[in-house]
Amino acid sequence: MDRRLLILALGMFAIGTDSFVVAGVLPEISRSFHTSIGATGQLTTVYALAYAFASPVAAAVFAHVERKRLMLCGLGLFIIANLATAWAPSLAAALAARALAGFGAAMYAPTATGSGASIVSPEQRGFALSVVAAGLTASTALGAPIGTIIGGLGDWRYTMIFVSSISALSALGIITLLTQIPAPPAISLKQRLAPMRDHRVGLTLLTTFFFLCGNFAVYTYLAVIFDRATHGSPVILGALLVLWGTSGTIMNLTAGRLIDRIGTRKILIGMLAVLIVVMSTLSWTSATLPTAIIAIALFGAASWGQLAAQQHRLVTLMPAAATIVLGLNTSAIYTGVALAGLLGAVTVHWVGAHQIGWVSLLLYVGALITAEAAQRSIVNGGARIAVDFP
Numbered sequence: 001m002d003r004r005l006l007i008l009a010l011g012m013f014a015i016g017t018d019s020f021v022v023a024g025v026l027p028e029i030s031r032s033f034h035t036s037i038g039a040t041g042q043l044t045t046v047y048a049l050a051y052a053f054a055s056p057v058a059a060a061v062f063a064h065v066e067r068k069r070l071m072l073c074g075l076g077l078f079i080i081a082n083l084a085t086a087w088a089p090s091l092a093a094a095l096a097a098r099a100l101a102g103f104g105a106a107m108y109a110p111t112a113t114g115s116g117a118s119i120v121s122p123e124q125r126g127f128a129l130s131v132v133a134a135g136l137t138a139s140t141a142l143g144a145p146i147g148t149i150i151g152g153l154g155d156w157r158y159t160m161i162f163v164s165s166i167s168a169l170s171a172l173g174i175i176t177l178l179t180q181i182p183a184p185p186a187i188s189l190k191q192r193l194a195p196m197r198d199h200r201v202g203l204t205l206l207t208t209f210f211f212l213c214g215n216f217a218v219y220t221y222l223a224v225i226f227d228r229a230t231h232g233s234p235v236i237l238g239a240l241l242v243l244w245g246t247s248g249t250i251m252n253l254t255a256g257r258l259i260d261r262i263g264t265r266k267i268l269i270g271m272l273a274v275l276i277v278v279m280s281t282l283s284w285t286s287a288t289l290p291t292a293i294i295a296i297a298l299f300g301a302a303s304w305g306q307l308a309a310q311q312h313r314l315v316t317l318m319p320a321a322a323t324i325v326l327g328l329n330t331s332a333i334y335t336g337v338a339l340a341g342l343l344g345a346v347t348v349h350w351v352g353a354h355q356i357g358w359v360s361l362l363l364y365v366g367a368l369i370t371a372e373a374a375q376r377s378i379v380n381g382g383a384r385i386a387v388d389f390p
Contacts, residue, residue, distance in 0.1 A: 004119055005128055007173030008112045009135030011075060014166040015105045016139025017147055018082065019047070019337075021163065023222050024148025024241055025156040027232075032156065033091040037224055037353070038345030040091065043098050044220050045341030050102025052334035055327060058106050060189040067115045067181035068174060074107030075171045079164045086160035102334075109136075110327060115181050137252065140245030140304075145238040152234020187324070195325050200317050203374035205332040207268070207367050208310050212336030214275065214363035215303045217344045217356055218282070219244075220337075224353040225282070229292035236289070240296050247297045248304030256308040265375050267309040272368045274302040279364065282357030317378070 022029070022044050030040040062070055081101035088094035116132040143166075151159040195201045218225060222244075223237055230236040255267050278285075278298050285295040314325040347356045 001131075002120060002128070003173075004177050005116055005131040007170055007177055008071075008116050008132045009138075010166065010173065011071070011108055011112055011170035012132055012135030013139045013143055014163055014170060015078070015109055016136040017143030017166065018078075018101060018105070018163045019051075020140055020144035020219070020241075020245075021147035021151075021159055022047075023220050024144055024234075024237060025151035025159055026221065026223050028151050028156040029094075033094070035091050036345075036349070037221065038348045041220050041341045041345050041348075043085075043091075043094060043341075044216070045338045046095050047098040047102040047105075048216075048334040048337035048341070050099045051106050052331045052338060054103045054106035055110060055331050055334075056189060056192045058103070059110055059327065060187065060192060062107065063187065067111055067118075068178050071108050071111050071115065071174055072171055074104045074109075074111065075167050075174070076104070077101075078104030078108060079167045079171070080104075082160045082164040082167070086157040086164070110330070115178075118181060119178070137245075137249050137304075140300075141242055141249055142245070144245065145241040148241055149234050149238040152237065192324055192327065195318055195321055195328060198317070200374055200377045201314065201325060201328075203370050203377060204310060204313050204317070205328055207370040207374060208329055208332040209336040210363050210367035210370060211303075211306055211310070212333045213340045213343070214279075214336075214360040214367065216337045216340035217347070217360045217363065218279070218299070219303075220341050221344045221348060221353050221356055224348070225356060226286045226292050226296075227353075228287045229289045240292065243293065243296050244300035244303075247300035251301035251305040252307055255305045259309055259312050264309040264313045265371075268306055268371045269368070271302040271305045271309075272364050272371070274298055275364045276361055276368075278302070279357040279361040282360075283354050286354060286357075313374070313378075 026037060026040055029043065030037050033040065065073075078101055081097050081104055084097035085094050085101065088097055113129065113132055116128045120128045143163075147159040147162055150162055196205065222241070223230075226237070226240065230240065255271075259267060278295055282295060285291040310329060311326060314329055318325050343359055344356055347353070347359050
């Protein structure tokens with residue numbers, strides 16, 4: 001195993017933990033700032049918005065910057081922003097710090113993924129990409145639960161320091177182990193956004209948006225949705241988060257193998273069917289620990305099970321622009337995460353946290369409609385465009 005890939009994966013682990021851990025310490029942050037759960041949930045929203053919109057912009061603006069330097073700058077900003085969140089005196093200050101953290105993550109994550117593929121031989125690139133991406137996946141099963149337990153048993157501010165510490169270790173490893181990595185050929189922002197004009201790509205990205213918005217409308221407020229089952233215990237909540245991340249990781253790997261056998265359409269329909277059933281019963285399955293365990297396991301598996309299918313569909317549509325369309329998919333993911341925080345906050349305020357599942361159900365129905373529309377467009381030829389890249 002190339003140690004450089006592990007160092008890059010560690011940075012992805014920190015960024016993934018930062019993305020998911022706020023949901024686990026949301027009640028603690030709310031009490032600390034004396035703000036409502038809905039208002040506090042916007043910490044996830046601003047982070048996701050900054051990540052979503054900064055990713056394509058940063059990729060274009062910093063296209064000529066050497067890769068090692070860009071990753072260190074991104075991690076440096078990410079570390080400072082998380083420490084600023086830890087010492088924030090108010091929710092407003094914490095929101096500003098979270099936006100900076102999102103921008104730092106947008107500088108690091110795509111660069112680390114591309115760098116991982118470029119520092120190995122061509123026949124090892126697939127493995128290298130999976131190793132770097134494993135850091136993000138592992139954060140759902142380990143990073144977020146550990147951060148939740150740290151925040152629950154101690155102080156949520158320690159959770160932010162925990163994330164900064166992991167990032168600092170990754171930065172130290174990059175300084176020590178990585179040599180200079182040349183910047184790839186520059187691609188303008190206009191070229192990066194061009195694939196969206198293809199109806200097939202646009203509908204697929206919209207499906208991703210609906211999927212993730214539905215997922216995170218529930219995940220962001222998981223602590224208060226399942227409060228009757230956990231009785232406020234950070235250890236039980238952490239265990240449920242481990243279950244969510246582990247079931248998602250297993251299903252993601254399983255779905256990746258199934259795609260070649262049964263195709264992306266059946267995978268997407270299957271995952272959406274499970275999610276719709278889970279959300280339609282969430283108001284009562286979240287009330288007791290045994291039913292919560294089943295709901296969390298199914299929710300985690302189906303939430304992550306769609307990822308490989310969506311990526312496969314996009315890469316198949318535009319293989320020559322794979323990195324571009326996958327970058328757009330990442331932006332669609334975090335745009336969905338951002339809107340999920342807002343929708344969840346409104347739902348918590350008006351009808352209560354235990355009813356958020358119905359909002360996610362409607363979003364999953366939207367995902368089903370756009371996924372089928374994308375499939376029909378693919379089968380019928382759709383609207384194709386030609387995109388020129390260096």
